[in-house]
Amino acid sequence: DAGITQSPRHKVTETGTPVTLRCHQTENHRYMYWYRQDPGHGLRLIHYSYGVKDTDKGEVSDGYSVSRSKTEDFLLTLESATSSQTSVYFCAIRDVANEQFFGPGTRLTVL
Amino acid sequence: GQQVMQIPQYQHVQEGEDFTTYCNSSTTLSNIQWYKQRPGGHPVFLIQLVKSGEVKKQKRLTFQFGEAKKNSSLHITATQTTDVGTYFCAGVGYSTLTFGKGTMLLVSP
Numbered sequence: 126d127a128g129i130t131q132s133p134r135h136k137v138t139e140t141g142t143p144v145t146l147r148c149h150q151t152e153n154h155r156y157m158y159w160y161r162q163d164p165g166h167g168l169r170l171i172h173y174s175y176g177v178k179d180t181d182k183g184e185v186s187d188g189y190s191v192s193r194s195k196t197e198d199f200l201l202t203l204e205s206a207t208s209s210q211t212s213v214y215f216c217a218i219r220d221v222a223n224e225q226f227f228g229p230g231t232r233l234t235v236l
Numbered sequence: 237g238q239q240v241m242q243i244p245q246y247q248h249v250q251e252g253e254d255f256t257t258y259c260n261s262s263t264t265l266s267n268i269q270w271y272k273q274r275p276g277g278h279p280v281f282l283i284q285l286v287k288s289g290e291v292k293k294q295k296r297l298t299f300q301f302g303e304a305k306k307n308s309s310l311h312i313t314a315t316q317t318t319d320v321g322t323y324f325c326a327g328v329g330y331s332t333l334t335f336g337k338g339t340m341l342l343v344s345p
Binding site: 173 | 237242267269271278279280281284324328331332333334335336337338
């Protein structure tokens with residue numbers, strides 16, 4: 126699926142700890158996205174990137190930061206995790222036809 | 237900001253019955269996309285509609301974009317158990333997508 130991997134795939138952490146999720150792509154796409162998915166809310170955009178060091182906020186960016194130092198990697202950081210950030214996180218890339226391809230997801234539980 | 241509403245939230249059908257999910261936007265859309273997510277999986281792109289009144293078919297799936305480009309529908313004819321999953325529409329913005337909350341389809345054999 127468009128060469129997108131996410132790590133870790135599952136993580137359990139405690140409230141107040143920092144957490145970093147990694148998205149890696151192999152196909153040099155310019156646009157990358159982080160979404161969270163929660164029951165009853167569908168997919169909500171957290172942050173996105175349109176190039177190395179170029180990022181912008183999405184709908185639910187509070188409590189999250191991102192970095193993109195290389196084309197292939199897009200990192201999502203929760204500086205101090207809270208229980209409300211328990212969710213499934215999806216990374217996606219956008220291809221030239223404007224289609225988005227999603228990674229397999231990371232299930233994060235904050236206790 | 238753009239809002240995309242999708243109904244129904246959930247539908248349970250018997251195999252062989254038809255299914256339709258509807259998507260409505262608060263603003264005129266440039267394009268609309270549809271995605272399918274199988275249980276435990278990730279969203280997978282199905283199609284993009286661009287033109288007013290456009291109708292596209294993929295086997296048993298028929299996608300329609302409204303004349304005013306503010307609504308869209310996905311119709312599945314004669315559902316199969318392999319159609320189980322959640323179907324999302326997404327309004328296409330300049331750089332981002334705005335997803336509806338999805339319609340979960342359950343198909344009983």
